[in-house]
Amino acid sequence: xxxxxxxxxxxxxxxxxxxxxxxxxxxxxxxxxxxxxxxxxxxxxxxxxxxxxxxxxxxxxxxxxxxxxxxxxxxxxxxxxxxxxxxxxxxxxxxxxxxxxxxxxxxxxxxxxxxxxxxxxxxxxxxxxxxxxxxxxxxxxxxxxxxxxxxxxxxxxxxxxxxxxxxxxxxxxxxxxxxxxxxxxxxxxxxxxxxxxxxxxxxxxxxxxxxxxxxxxxxxxxxxxxxxxxxxxxxxxxxxxxxxxxxxxxxxxxxxxxxxxxxxxxxxxxxxxxxxxxxxxxxxxxxxxxxxxxxxxxxxxxxxxxxxxxxxxxxxxxxxxxxxxxxxxxxxxxxxxxxxxxxxxxxxxxxxxxxxxxxxxxxxxxxxxxxxxxxxxxxxxxxxxxxxxxxxxxxxxxxxxxxxxxxxxxxxxxxxxxxxxxxxxxxxxxxxxxxxxxxxxxxxxxxxxxxxxxxxxxxxxxxxxxxxxxxxxxxxxxxxxxxxxxxxxxxxxxxxxxxxxxxxxxxxxxxxxxxxxxxxxxxxxxxxxxxxxxxxxxxxxxxxxxxxxxxxxxxxxxxxxxxxxxxxxxxxxxxxxxxxxxxxxxxxxxxxxxxxxxxxxxxxxxxxxxxxxxxxxxxxxxxxxxxxxxxxxxxxxxxxxxxxxxxxxxxxxxxxxxxxxxxxxxxxxxxxxxxxxxxxxxxxxxxxxxxxxxxxxxxxxxxxxxxxxxxxxxxxxxxxxxxxxxxxxxxxxxxxxxxxxxxxxxxxxxxxxxxxxxxxxxxxxxxxxxxxxxxxxxxxxxxxxxx
Amino acid sequence: xxxxxxxxxxxxxxxxxxxxxxxxxxxxxxxxxxxxxxxxxxxxxxxxxxxxxxxxxxxxxxxxxxxxxxxxxxxxxxxxxxxxxxxxxxxxxxxxxxxxxxxxxxxxxxxxxxxxxxxxxxxxxxxxxxxxxxxxxxxxxxxxxxxxxxxxxxxxxxx
Numbered sequence: 037x038x039x040x041x042x043x044x045x046x047x048x049x050x051x052x053x054x055x056x057x058x059x060x061x062x063x064x065x066x067x068x069x070x071x072x073x074x075x076x077x078x079x080x081x082x083x084x085x086x087x088x089x090x091x092x093x094x095x096x097x098x099x100x101x102x103x104x105x106x107x108x109x110x111x112x113x114x115x116x117x118x119x120x121x122x123x124x125x126x127x128x129x130x131x132x133x134x135x136x137x138x139x140x141x142x143x144x145x146x147x148x149x150x151x152x153x154x155x156x157x158x159x160x161x162x163x164x165x166x167x168x169x170x171x172x173x174x175x176x177x178x179x180x181x182x183x184x185x186x187x188x189x190x191x192x193x194x195x196x197x198x199x200x201x202x203x204x205x206x207x208x209x210x211x212x213x214x215x216x217x218x219x220x221x222x223x224x225x226x227x228x229x230x231x232x233x234x235x236x237x238x239x240x241x242x243x244x245x246x247x248x249x250x251x252x253x254x255x256x257x258x259x260x261x262x263x264x265x266x267x268x269x270x271x272x273x274x275x276x277x278x279x280x281x282x283x284x285x286x287x288x289x290x291x292x293x294x295x296x297x298x299x300x301x302x303x304x305x306x307x308x309x310x311x312x313x314x315x316x317x318x319x320x321x322x323x324x325x326x327x328x329x330x331x332x333x334x335x336x337x338x339x340x341x342x343x344x345x346x347x348x349x350x351x352x353x354x355x356x357x358x359x360x361x362x363x364x365x366x367x368x369x370x371x372x373x374x375x376x377x378x379x380x381x382x383x384x385x386x387x388x389x390x391x392x393x394x395x396x397x398x399x400x401x402x403x404x405x406x407x408x409x410x411x412x413x414x415x416x417x418x419x420x421x422x423x424x425x426x427x428x429x430x431x432x433x434x435x436x437x438x439x440x441x442x443x444x445x446x447x448x449x450x451x452x453x454x455x456x457x458x459x460x461x462x463x464x465x466x467x468x469x470x471x472x473x474x475x476x477x478x479x480x481x482x483x484x485x486x487x488x489x490x491x492x493x494x495x496x497x498x499x500x501x502x503x504x505x506x507x508x509x510x511x512x513x514x515x516x517x518x519x520x521x522x523x524x525x526x527x528x529x530x531x532x533x534x535x536x537x538x539x540x541x542x543x544x545x546x547x548x549x550x551x552x553x554x555x556x557x558x559x560x561x562x563x564x565x566x567x568x569x570x571x572x573x574x575x576x577x578x579x580x581x582x583x584x585x586x587x588x589x590x591x592x593x594x595x596x597x598x599x600x601x602x603x604x605x606x607x608x609x610x611x612x613x614x615x616x617x618x619x620x621x622x623x624x625x626x627x628x629x630x631x632x633x634x635x636x637x638x639x640x641x642x643x644x645x646x647x648x649x650x651x652x653x654x655x656x657x658x659x660x661x662x663x664x665x666x667x668x669x670x671x672x673x674x675x676x677x678x679x680x681x682x683x684x685x686x687x688x689x690x691x692x693x694x695x696x697x698x699x700x701x702x703x704x705x706x707x708x709x710x711x712x713x714x715x716x717x718x719x720x721x722x723x724x725x726x727x728x729x730x731x732x733x734x735x736x737x738x739x740x741x742x743x744x745x746x747x748x749x750x751x752x753x754x755x756x757x758x759x760x761x762x763x764x765x766x767x768x769x770x771x772x773x774x775x776x777x778x779x780x781x782x783x784x785x786x787x788x789x790x791x792x793x794x795x796x797x798x799x800x801x802x803x804x805x806x807x808x809x810x811x812x813x814x815x816x817x818x819x820x821x822x823x
Numbered sequence: 824x825x826x827x828x829x830x831x832x833x834x835x836x837x838x839x840x841x842x843x844x845x846x847x848x849x850x851x852x853x854x855x856x857x858x859x860x861x862x863x864x865x866x867x868x869x870x871x872x873x874x875x876x877x878x879x880x881x882x883x884x885x886x887x888x889x890x891x892x893x894x895x896x897x898x899x900x901x902x903x904x905x906x907x908x909x910x911x912x913x914x915x916x917x918x919x920x921x922x923x924x925x926x927x928x929x930x931x932x933x934x935x936x937x938x939x940x941x942x943x944x945x946x947x948x949x950x951x952x953x954x955x956x957x958x959x960x961x962x963x964x965x966x967x968x969x970x971x972x973x974x975x976x977x978x979x980x981x982x
């Protein structure tokens with residue numbers, strides 16, 4: 037732990053937790069197990085490495101001492117469950133990771149951690165995804181950028197025990213002592229030239245009984261694998277078309293299945309009026325009504341689309357019948373919590389800002405997909421799921437079966453961004469399979485995703501700051517949001533932690549307010565800082581929502597950083613210099629200095645172009661982002677054909693990231709680049725429009741996620757050297773800071789403060805696709821367009 | 824039911840299916856060739872991009888009945904066989920630049936990239952930034968920066 041030079045307390049350091057894996061020998065000593073087996077199987081408690089927390093932090097903002105990472109990790113403590121590593125007789129290490137790979141690279145980074153502590157070549161480590169393990173409870177949730185932070189130590193403990201056992205077995209074999217042996221590349225050897233591979237030793241190292249073993253982890257100075265760039269393990273499979281996603285699996289009898297959905301968001305079916313006709317259509321095998329629509333199973337997905345387009349369905353209205361964007365916005369405005377500091381303190385100047393953020397779709401490129409085979413006495417599911425245990429519970433409830441009869445296989449997902457935290461697809465597939473009495477391969481149509489799928493909620497963020505004599509006296513932020521659905525497990529985590537959180541003074545908050553409080557941190561010396569959330573009760577059960585590559589932070593960060601630029605402007609200060617003078621944290625300052633230097637902050641820009649800068653601190657790390665934007669008409673009005681939203685172009689992105697201990701710099705860089713693309717879309721182009729209870733968007737030609745013509749020609753990622761011994765989160769870290777930097781640059785380039793995001797939400801630049809039928813027909817001109 | 828015949832990854836195939844079924848479903852659902860992915864079904868996302876007679880096209884927007892018996896359809900699974908070595912230079916570039924995140928869009932991205940390089944070569948020139956800007960394939964993980972780097976590397980090796 038380092039004392040920060042600005043005199044703030046040590047707990048404001050980024051990596052304030054007294055992690056047991058850091059520091060000297062005592063902090064690297066852990067207990068694990070050798071399991072009984074015919075080959076070497078070792079285990080560690082997945083909660084290993086978590087320190088006991090006693091002190092109540094003295095700092096005013098909670099995330100500085102205890103953030104969402106800690107909450108997720110600590111909620112694991114009472115469950116005390118084991119993860120195991122097996123050394124096979126072929127000398128390979130096998131490990132089933134109780135998390136989900138959706139593109140973030142955790143299979144690769146986990147294999148690196150194992151290779152490091154085992155002294156085994158990286159290509160001899162096999163990491164797979166564990167199926168739903170109900171006994172792990174909350175330890176099988178992939179979210180909140182938490183995977184590496186929470187699994188790093190337990191995996192190392194298991195690996196270190198395995199290595200120790202292999203050395204002991206070799207010592208007996210060579211007639212020597214363990215301290216005279218070394219390991220390298222999966223081979224144990226002594227100075228006399230005796231050698232044995234891990235494979236040769238695996239049986240001898242095995243145990244007849246479970247034994248508890250104490251082990252010392254390798255000091256980080258000795259790392260040879262961790263911290264060195266490594267390409268992804270699944271790259272070859274992905275580029276040759278061999279990487280299988282859910283709909284690529286061949287499960288016997290699981291034929292293509294789709295659902296005809298209501299025109300209104302959340303609408304439900306009353307009845308199908310032409311069932312006999314649909315059943316006679318080419319390829320169609322089954323039709324069934326489920327709570328979410330009318331399901332059809334056929335020989336091909338194309339025949340499902342044809343059938344859906346012929347269906348005559350009577351629908352019930354959805355829960356937001358008659359509502360539009362303006363309806364929701366008005367309700368949010370009425371629900372805004374009051375600002376406390378008086379509008380005009382004596383002599384002080386006040387800066388008021390008020391921003392709104394549209395609904396956004398968190399859908400990945402792989403639409404919601406799941407295979408379900410529901411039999412009278414058991415059910416099997418295959419799907420990309422970030423909380424497979426919860427999906428297992430919900431599937432069991434939905435089909436009236438006990439949880440132990442439901443097997444849930446976790447399949448690598450084609451992206452998630454928060455979408456696959458929910459088991460909507462698995463539950464729906466199970467209901468359909470039960471109703472049809474056959475296996476089904478369910479796939480949502482793209483049009484279903486923005487219209488009926490999970491959305492990031494619409495929100496407003498209102499800020500009032502007061503300044504006097506160049507100092508900021510107060511900074512109040514009131515975030516008001518359509519209800520965010522946390523039923524994927526974070527809510528349960530918080531409940532289980534409520535007692536422990538009480539000393540921090542937030543035990544009385546609701547779920548959403550607790551998560552907000554745990555994730556928001558404004559690391560500036562701004563006097564009285566309050567950041568509060570309100571999710572008005574009238575939005576309960578109205579929209580299908582969830583988080584989207586972060587929860588609240590991208591929106592709150594945009595609002596806060598734009599306001600900070602306004603304050604700097606009012607004080608006549610440069611945005612970077614002002615931030616540096618106000619930031620509390622040395623690491624954030626270092627990141628900001630880095631981007632200012634690398635991005636040539638302050639260089640002369642032509643009119644209509646500008647630089648913008650922003651910082652974000654969360655998930656035991658921080659990012660600073662500098663962007664340049666071009667808002668000149670010749671750029672904004674680029675014509676690249678129909679279905680193409682061009683608009684202002686971000687021409688340069690420079691990111692500095694401090695993510696604590698970095699396992700795989702190449703993977704971290706990829707997460708920063710991807711996060712930047714999300715941030716650009718959030719500020720400039722991507723949103724869903726609600727009109728008369730329906731969402732207008734139906735595909736990627738309406739929902740404008742960043743495309744190649746929006747990609748900055750220059751993107752630089754700088755990994756700031758960190759003293760931390762623990763890995764922080766990376767997946768979401770760059771989203772908010774990039775979104776904010778783009779917003780700040782846009783405001784400076786146009787000399788107008790944007791107040792609604794994305795900035796193009798006001799114009800609907802497409803013709804909405806039909807609602808009845810709810811899916812568009814596939815075109816037929818593909819050969820004409822070959823080029 | 825009509826018989827549909829075409830050349831798939833170098834080998835003639837025949838499938839019994841109606842003319843109007845789009846090729847994407849014939850490949851994925853009937854022939855089990857799952858490299859081309861579904862992302863929209865309306866030729867917008869380009870995740871299914873494959874080659875017909877060496878040019879990029881989208882099976883989701885092509886009726887199987889419109890294929891002629893001599894039409895050569897190449898999916899990502901057949902790309903490597905079109906060049907010497909066990910990987911196409913563009914696939915190798917994708918690995919070298921560590922482009923892949925979730926990987927779902929990448930078969931289509933690679934097929935698009937190969938066709939793009941061939942097209943600009945036919946036009947007697949090299950890849951420009953404006954060519955890269957014009958690529959319509961969506962990557963929701965946002966791997967665009969590395970895609971651009973990989974195309975430039977792959978193009979240099981495609982001789």
